[in-house]
Amino acid sequence: MGNSKNLVSMSGENTGGVTIESVADILEHNLKAVIQEWLDRVEKEPDLTAVPLNFEERTGHLPQLLQDVIVRLRLDAGSKAPISAAASHHGDLRAKQGYTVAMAVEESRLLQVSIFTILHKSQQHLEFDMLLPDVVTIADEVDAQLKQQMLRFMAADAAKLTKSGKKPKVVKIA
Secondary structure (H helix, E strand, O other): OOOOOOEEEEHOOOOOOOOEHHHHHHHOOOOHHHHHHHHHOOOOOHHHHHHOOOOHHHHHHHHHHHHHHHHHHOOOOOOOOHHHHHHHHHHHHHHHOOOHHHHHHHHHHHHHHHHHHHHOOOOEEOOOOHHHHHHHHHHHHHHHHHHHHHHHHHHHHHHHHHHHHOOOOOOOOO
16 A cells, blocks of 8 residues: 555646545544544444443544554555454453443444545545555454454353353354
8 A cells, every 4th residue: 555645736737736645544644533423423323322431431442443444454465464452352341331242233333434434525635546445445354343342242241151150152253
């Protein structure tokens, strides 16, 4: 993906140019906007707001999850993406806070929508030749983070069952 800022002149005229940036750069520069967009969407979901959390409890995980997305976008093609430790921690946290699996999935979906909304708002600055591959990468990374969260949810459920003396049901996820 490499260095991503280029000055482009519209229609060959000297218009002062438009700065073209990579998706990773746009997300990095708009981190607070992505978080606010996500929070605005979450606050409209009664299932999610049923768990009362303050701003930090609700959004504290997002900077690192988004940083993991940005790192993934900047990896060379074919590089193996690291597993998000932040996603595992977030899964543990949400399980302790009383979230259900469905609530965690909804939060993840809203994160993707929020990222894509901010990219749409920044479309005049997007490096279009990389947009679709980057959208695929974003979706893959957010889904990989969700998988980590679900693994932690399942581990928490298994631990609860073990404590109660019941035998946990084994579910294998590839």
